[in-house]
Amino acid sequence: MSDLLETANTWLSDVMQAHAGATITYTRGDTELSLTATIGETATEQSDAFGAQLYGATCDFIVVAADMVANGQQIVPADGDRITVGAVTYEVNLGGNLDPWRWGDPYQKTIRIHTRRLTPAEG
Numbered sequence: 001m002s003d004l005l006e007t008a009n010t011w012l013s014d015v016m017q018a019h020a021g022a023t024i025t026y027t028r029g030d031t032e033l034s035l036t037a038t039i040g041e042t043a044t045e046q047s048d049a050f051g052a053q054l055y056g057a058t059c060d061f062i063v064v065a066a067d068m069v070a071n072g073q074q075i076v077p078a079d080g081d082r083i084t085v086g087a088v089t090y091e092v093n094l095g096g097n098l099d100p101w102r103w104g105d106p107y108q109k110t111i112r113i114h115t116r117r118l119t120p121a122e123g
Contacts, residue, residue: 010109013064013105013109016062017036017038017064021037022036022037022038022039023085024036024037025083026082027082027083027084028081028082031070031071033069033070035068036064037083038062039059039060039061040060040061040062041058041059042060042094042112058114058115058116059090059116059117060112060113060115061090061113062111063110063111063113064110064111065103065109066109076111077092077101078100079092079093080093081100090117091115091116092113092114093115093116100113100114100115
């Protein structure tokens with residue numbers, strides 16, 4: 001018998017992708033993936049060189065981990081990868097020494113990718 005919570009988690013992920021998902025283009029070098037992602041936000045807190053606390057938020061993209069396949073290989077997000085939604089581009093990067101992604105659920109079915117929006121001059 002399968003784990004009831006895992007089954008419910010998979011169902012919820014599928015519903016979110018189908019009804020609240022946006023099509024994104026995930027780019028690493030010359031490789032592009034077309035994925036469906038739900039969009040979220042993560043609050044951040046870091047100290048600057050003078051000890052002041054800096055607060056902000058990242059734009060997060062939640063994707064199905066199994067869809068993160070490039071050239072036949074499973075990949076995970078890396079600093080510097082790009083996500084494009086319409087005319088807006090984001091860079092995968094949480095800043096500092098923090099990981100640019102984390103698992104989006106306890107069953108590792110989804111990945112939450114932390115990004116920062118690029119200004120037109122950076123794109």
